[in-house]
Amino acid sequence: MRIDPAAALEGHFAVPGDKSVSHRSLLLGAVSDGETDIRGFGRSADTLSTLEAVRTLGATVDDGETITVRGVGLRGLQGGGLDCGNAGTLARLVAGLLAFQDGEFTLTGDESLSSRPMERIAEPLRRMGAQIETTDGRLPLTIRGTTLTAIDYELPVASAQVKSAVLLAGLGAHGRTTVVEPTPTRDHTELMLREAGVRVTTRPTSVSVDPPQRLALRTVEVPGDFSSAAPFVVAATIVPESWITIHDVGLNHRRTGLLDVLDRMGARVGILTRRRLGQEPAGDLEVRAAELTATTIGPAEVPALIDELPLFALLAAHARGTSRVRGAEELRHKESDRIEALVDALRAIGVRAKAHPDGFEVTGVPARPRGGKVEARGDHRIAMLGAIAGVASREGVDVRGFESVSVSFPGFHDLLEQVSRR
Ligand code: S3P
Helix, strand or coil, X not given: CEECCCCEEEEEEECCXXXXXXXXXXXXXXXXXXXXXXXXXXXXXXXXXXXXXXXXXXXXXXXXXXXXXXXCCCCCCCCEEEECCCCHHHHHHHHHHHCCCCCEEEEECCCCHHHCCCHHHHHHHHHCCCEEEEECCEEEEEEXXXXXXXXXXXXXXXXXXXXXXXXXXXXXXXXXXXXXXXXXXXXXXXXXXXXXCCCEEEECXXXXXXXXXXXXXXXXXXXXXXXXXXXXXXXXHHCCCXXXXXXXXXXXXXXXXXXXXXXXXXXXXXEEEEEEECCEEEEEEEEECCCCECCEECHHHXXXXXXXXXXXXXXXXXXXXXXXXXXXXXXXXXXXXXXXXXXXXXXXXXXXXXXXXXXXXXXXXXXXXXXXXXXXXCCHHHHHHHHHHHHXXXXXXXXXXXXXXXXXXXXXHHHHHHHEEC
């Protein structure tokens, strides 16, 4: 896909529903009693993998403008084989729910997902008594449902997926399950469990669940995905003369670390109206082009912008000075090795960038980079990085493997074209 330079980004628009919240609404809807209506569902290859998975597990899903899930109850999922596609969130979260069901389950995925670490969830689930086997630490994964006992578990890596897997297993375990997280990660699971009537106890560095009799979710209003808004926020910041407004974006502060980073780089991002959709904060973002200065991101900040770090690298390319990211080793275990992928992408368009084992550094100049060819490596976030680099470049960018954007944002290219003034 060829992405030409834009003179500016302009317009008012919304982005699809949050991917993390969409996955969770289907999974929790499936184990609820009664019906759950999901409004603003973020339809993408990843969330459709979850939709198919919950059908395989026995839930009925009416797939329309509003999605209605008829749940089978907390212990009513039926055995089978699940193809998780590219969706790490599905594979890791569903494992927690399956660990206490009456049945046998096999989880498979595409090439990228099959290379990602799964022992990180298998290990704590086994401590709870789960019968779970990985294939050399990866997918395929088999689970034989059994009786579970609650644990106190300290996360060895800052991962919302691991935290969620343990909490979801805790729904069916005897006793109170606690997850200690040294660095806070996204809390969509906790918020939605509470909405479904589960007793969730949060403390500054831990969260506990008590096993409920039943869940009843009823309605979920999914906010716009901050991670899908982020490419446009970054594009409007670095392409001169831009001015955009993005409506109804999820603004859960455990997701919006990029806004704090943008603020200290000198960006002009305003939050126009704040509201709540269920338990999730949301609002409208107004973004204008700005001149940026370099900054450093350390380990404590990483989880709140983990999926935006490739885009941060592009901001850094436009900022005066050298920007650094440390404590982001997790980037090596995403849909691609994102440290190598983003450093290669930046170099390919003429930017000075260097990889470190747990991060990277980028030396920026407040001018458009040349452009060139970017390899998406089958990773939707790298494909979007390439496209935004294209609109902000002098000569345009060819993104190879661009189709992977459909993993999270099938309409991304159309929207980018619509808001780009050439
Ligand atoms: C997600 C958590 C994050 C994030 C992923 C979605 C979630 O992964 O990178 O895109 O929905 O819980 P980790 O929690 O493994 O870092």
